[in-house]
Amino acid sequence: MKKTILVLLVLVLQIYSIDSFSQIHSIPWNPSIISSAQKAYLDLCEKFYYDTLGNQVGPSDSFDSRRVWLDGNYFEYIEIDSLNQKVSWKFRKSTDAEIAQRKKIILDQRNIHSLIGTQFPDLEFVDLNGNKYSTSQFKNKVVYLNFWFVGCQPCELERQKLNKIYKKYQDNEDVIFLSLSKSNEKKTQKHLIKKQVLWPVVIFNKDLRNSISYIESYPTNIILYNQKYDTALAGLSEGAFLVIDERLELLTQ
Numbered sequence: 001m002k003k004t005i006l007v008l009l010v011l012v013l014q015i016y017s018i019d020s021f022s023q024i025h026s027i028p029w030n031p032s033i034i035s036s037a038q039k040a041y042l043d044l045c046e047k048f049y050y051d052t053l054g055n056q057v058g059p060s061d062s063f064d065s066r067r068v069w070l071d072g073n074y075f076e077y078i079e080i081d082s083l084n085q086k087v088s089w090k091f092r093k094s095t096d097a098e099i100a101q102r103k104k105i106i107l108d109q110r111n112i113h114s115l116i117g118t119q120f121p122d123l124e125f126v127d128l129n130g131n132k133y134s135t136s137q138f139k140n141k142v143v144y145l146n147f148w149f150v151g152c153q154p155c156e157l158e159r160q161k162l163n164k165i166y167k168k169y170q171d172n173e174d175v176i177f178l179s180l181s182k183s184n185e186k187k188t189q190k191h192l193i194k195k196q197v198l199w200p201v202v203i204f205n206k207d208l209r210n211s212i213s214y215i216e217s218y219p220t221n222i223i224l225y226n227q228k229y230d231t232a233l234a235g236l237s238e239g240a241f242l243v244i245d246e247r248l249e250l251l252t253q
Helices: 007-015 036-044 063-071 096-109 153-169 185-194 206-211 239-253
Strands: 024-028 046-049 058-059 073-082 086-093 124-126 132-134 144-149 177-183 201-203 220-225 230-234
Touching: 063 132, 063 153, 096 239, 144 239, 153 177, 153 239, 185 201, 220 239, 230 239
Parallel strands: 046 086, 144 177, 177 201
Antiparallel strands: 024 073, 046 058, 073 086, 124 132, 144 220, 220 230
16 A cells, blocks of 8 residues: 655654654654655554554554555544654544545546546446346446456455445446456356455456456446446545445435
């Protein structure tokens, strides 16, 4: 998980050397520039994550802690304990302004801009249960497409959250959810025994990939409205769920 360092940290370190710290410093995690010396120090420290209740959930690379970070509803800050060489990432509930800014950043930076407003290609999908879906069925519908493959950790990180979003709309006949796996059918079927996807799964085979050739990063999340691209998010980013949920709510009103 990519990390960026904070303005406040740089300002503090300009006044004090890192070695002079003898207590814990809490600072927000915001974009900034970090010197090679500062990075070297932080790399030496043990790094831990804490959930929103303050419970330690594991080292900084733990699966559960990354999922909390990706949620988007929480603001991340760090505590630097130079005496014990420990850096702790913690969370608090984001303010409305912070959530709005996060959604704006995602829409500005993660959209596949050229697709928005254009017509979705004329295609037919067949899910693993043999059910067929075609572009003609998407007229006046909201369609959510999630592209992934077996072994894609970012895809797995978002799975639990997307299952919750699906449950909100599963009884809405005007909303269609399709999960497109780039892996072959045998591999996908075996994977789904352990990792549940609640909505229909389609194999994103060579024919489909030729028609939807712009999928280069995984996961990719696309929302269609009335057979046209409404939202297209390439890759995984903090708060992407907020944008997906907000667009679905707006389009289904």
